[in-house]
Amino acid sequence: MSSSSSPYSDLPLKPIPGDYGLPFFGAIKDRLDYFYNQGEDEFFHSRVTKHKSTVFKTNMPPGPFMASNPRVIAVLDAVSFPVLFDTSKVEKRNVFDGTFFPSVKFTGGYRVLSYLDPSEPNHTALKSYCLSVLAKKHDNFIPLFRTCLSELFIDVEDEMANKGSAYLNTFINQMSFNFFFNLFCDKKPVDSTIGPKLFDKWLFLQLAPLMTLGLPKFLNFLEDFVLHTFPLPSFLVKSDYNKVYEAFYSFSGSVLDEAKRFGISKEEACHNLVFLAGFNGYGGLKTLFPALIKWVGLAGEQLHRQLVEEIRTVVKAEGGVTLSALDQMVLTKSVVYEALRIEPPVPYQYGKAKADMVVHSHDAAFEIKKGDMIFGYQPFATKDPRVFDSPEEFVGQRFVGDQGEKLLKYVYWSNGRETDDPTVENKQCPGKNLVVLLARVLLVELFLRYDTFTVEAGKVPLGSSVTFKSLTKAAST
Numbered sequence: 001m002s003s004s005s006s007p008y009s010d011l012p013l014k015p016i017p018g019d020y021g022l023p024f025f026g027a028i029k030d031r032l033d034y035f036y037n038q039g040e041d042e043f044f045h046s047r048v049t050k051h052k053s054t055v056f057k058t059n060m061p062p063g064p065f066m067a068s069n070p071r072v073i074a075v076l077d078a079v080s081f082p083v084l085f086d087t088s089k090v091e092k093r094n095v096f097d098g099t100f101f102p103s104v105k106f107t108g109g110y111r112v113l114s115y116l117d118p119s120e121p122n123h124t125a126l127k128s129y130c131l132s133v134l135a136k137k138h139d140n141f142i143p144l145f146r147t148c149l150s151e152l153f154i155d156v157e158d159e160m161a162n163k164g165s166a167y168l169n170t171f172i173n174q175m176s177f178n179f180f181f182n183l184f185c186d187k188k189p190v191d192s193t194i195g196p197k198l199f200d201k202w203l204f205l206q207l208a209p210l211m212t213l214g215l216p217k218f219l220n221f222l223e224d225f226v227l228h229t230f231p232l233p234s235f236l237v238k239s240d241y242n243k244v245y246e247a248f249y250s251f252s253g254s255v256l257d258e259a260k261r262f263g264i265s266k267e268e269a270c271h272n273l274v275f276l277a278g279f280n281g282y283g284g285l286k287t288l289f290p291a292l293i294k295w296v297g298l299a300g301e302q303l304h305r306q307l308v309e310e311i312r313t314v315v316k317a318e319g320g321v322t323l324s325a326l327d328q329m330v331l332t333k334s335v336v337y338e339a340l341r342i343e344p345p346v347p348y349q350y351g352k353a354k355a356d357m358v359v360h361s362h363d364a365a366f367e368i369k370k371g372d373m374i375f376g377y378q379p380f381a382t383k384d385p386r387v388f389d390s391p392e393e394f395v396g397q398r399f400v401g402d403q404g405e406k407l408l409k410y411v412y413w414s415n416g417r418e419t420d421d422p423t424v425e426n427k428q429c430p431g432k433n434l435v436v437l438l439a440r441v442l443l444v445e446l447f448l449r450y451d452t453f454t455v456e457a458g459k460v461p462l463g464s465s466v467t468f469k470s471l472t473k474a475a476s477t
């Protein structure tokens with residue numbers, strides 16, 4: 001049995017509280033509680049209260065008949081959660097979406113990188129390839145993203161002029177799609193039918209088991225049956241997927257040629273590239289950016305004034321939006337980390353115990369058996385009140401200064417600590433630095449153009465929605 005040596009090593013060993021209920025019925029009950037009777041936050045809160053523990057047993061959706069085994073051990077605090085980052089202790093094979101694994105027909109017959117465990121040789125090949133592609137494209141990140149943002153703000157201003165408000169998610173989707181297509185293919189799609197809606201349809205069919213559409217109550221059972229009981233068929237999106245694949249195959253030649261060096265065929269590389277662009281990249285940004293704008297918008301004018309001051313002063317002194325300028329913007333950086341902390345875009349992580357082990361919460365130690373599925377609901381770990389003061393509050397300055405920076409190791413959005421880096425041995429997101437960079441540039445462009453803004457926030461399946469209600473143009477730059 002392995003056990004981590006830490007300040008928590010002396011804690012008493014306790015049995016893991018909770019139960020799975022009756023076979024089949026227990027899983028259905030938990031699924032209905034999770035989606036309809038309680039909602040995800042209350043689902044976890046009520047169980048933490050009932051069991052007086054942040055580590056407990058529960059079923060996780062979707063369950064029957066989508067997942068062969070819905071039983072998990074939930075880890076919901078900042079201390080126990082990182083066991084999921086330790087690939088010597090947990091197996092990450094086919095758990096990217098949770099307890100179910102979408103058909104490989106969605107990805108051209110290949111198990112793409114996100115589903116591979118680091119012990120599989122193909123993980124090393126594909127992750128090295130991915131890191132190499134991103135490193136080669138590094139110099140394009142800022143100029144390309146700024147061009148995409150200019151287009152976004154033109155569209156948003158048009159919409160504001162016409163309608164008096166602008167629903168931002170649609171524009172963010174278009175902009176994120178344009179960014180990744182251009183990044184890998186060096187141009188816009190020639191076929192104008194290739195756009196974010198194709199990715200949305202493809203993502204929906206794969207992620208439906210984790211979604212609720214927020215329909216009226218009387219439709220809950222119907223929705224539960226359609227979305228959560230059987231996998232939705234891939235043929236519904238086959239021709240759309242092929243169209244995107246062909247476009248990538250035709251235009252991302254130099255990126256695909258590079259794959260040979262890593263022993264990867266051009267076809268496998270291209271299916272992985274579509275997944276990087278469409279699922280990891282587009283899927284990630286379409287969730288992160290509305291949340292970021294929402295929290296910054298709701299934080300109000302005082303934070304906006306401070307960001308304006310920092311951003312415009314540094315950009316002026318540095319003569320532009322450069323990596324070195326971005327690095328000096330301590331408040332902007334902190335605001336991005338705070339958004340990733342308070343609303344992590346990918347809230348669930350899974351890993352199967354590779355051996356018997358002991359996991360600690362703040363208060364106790366628990367024995368987990370080989371083969372058990374460990375599940376982390378990240379918003380609870382990154383809002384752990386024993387690590388973060390006022391954890392439910394968006395505090396823009398939270399990560400500023402020496403004390404603030406010490407908290408970065410508790411920011412987990414990338415499936416690793418913010419102080420760690422993605423490698424071929426771990427499952428940390430290889431887009432980590434890119435994502436943080438883009439989020440900073442988004443704030444910089446926003447506050448170079450505008451002094452302040454107001455928003456209306458809402459919910460969409462798997463994230464937040466945000467609408468600009470007002471935008472006040474910059475009085476001075």
Ligand code: HEM
Pocket residue numbers: 092095096113114115116123127130276277280281282283284285288344345346348349350413414415426427428429430431432434435
């Ligand atoms: C806001 C945007 C993003 C978020 C929130 C995000 C989050 C994550 C998370 C949580 C994981 C680990 C999942 C797990 O195994 O449990 C992951 C893995 C991964 N991400 Fe990201 N990601 C984002 C953007 C990107 C981008 C831009 C890329 C590349 C272009 C990327 C590529 C990947 C890949 C390839 C993996 C699998 C890593 C491995 O197998 O070792 N992600 N990401």
